[in-house]
Amino acid sequence: MAERKPMRVLANSMAVVEALAERGDLSPAELAEATGLPRPSVYRFVDGLKTVGLATTTDENRARLSVKWLHLADAARDAMTEWASARRVLDDLADGTEQTAFLTVPRGDEALCIDWAPGRGIGVLTLAPGRALPLYAGGAGRLVLAYARDVDDYLEHGPDRRPLTTETITDAGALRADVERTREQGYTLSLDDATIGIGALAFPVFGGDGGLLGCLSVAGRSVDVRERQDEFTAAARAAVAELTSGATSELATPLVDRDA
Secondary structure, three states: OOOOOHHHHHHHHHHHHHHHHHHOEOOOHHHHHHHHHOOOHHHHHHHHHHOOEEEEEEEOOOEEEEEEEHHHHHHHHHHHHOOOOHHHHHHHHHHHHOOOEEEEEEOOEEEEEEEEEOOOOOOOOOOOEEEEEEEOOOOHHHHHHHHOHHHHHHHHHHHOOOOOOOOOOOHHHHHHHHHHHHHHHEEEEEOOOOOOOOOEEEEEEEEEOOOOEEEEEEEEHHHHHOOHHHHHHHHHHHHHHHHOOOOHHHOOOOOOOOOO
């Protein structure tokens, strides 16, 4: 029993951190509601995070993540050597399409954004580095569901599928059909299902073993994604090919042509 306590403390601390990351500054009462933890425990966890420099409190006594997380995020990204060439590729893709280019990786029941190259209108985009999409919404989320998750297990045991917009796919049958469509065409088209007015095209990046390493996506206004789909698709496929033919051994295997 004693060995489990540190793990429980770490898990509860992480719940506090994730709530602050997803929702921004929160009061103790809001943190308690978001995490399901008693308010006295929330106070202790916030104090602990403040002690090690990972959190601060505002003048209104609301907890806030500290800028130290930025340094940790940079270190974590630098440690992912398989993406050493990703920043240049993302920048080129964003410059060429005038849209925002994202790199996301599978993380449990989410697709986690680890880097981006901002394009036009980024203020209305849901995704950003450090944020994640559920596997039933957005181009990156739905692509990860298709290539990196047991679909039946996810639909049966995964988290509740709360609709993000009126276009979010939550029905199990519709999600299975979406997975099959993604696998058949080799990419995911997202229109308004994560944010109204925003669309995305998401493409898989495979490793040498054929497993999904990550997802490269292009996002912007739905009207632009719809009207320029062929153009964006060609640009994104070229970017994925550049990633997979880079110098790093982890990405040395060329991308499988899923349209063949």
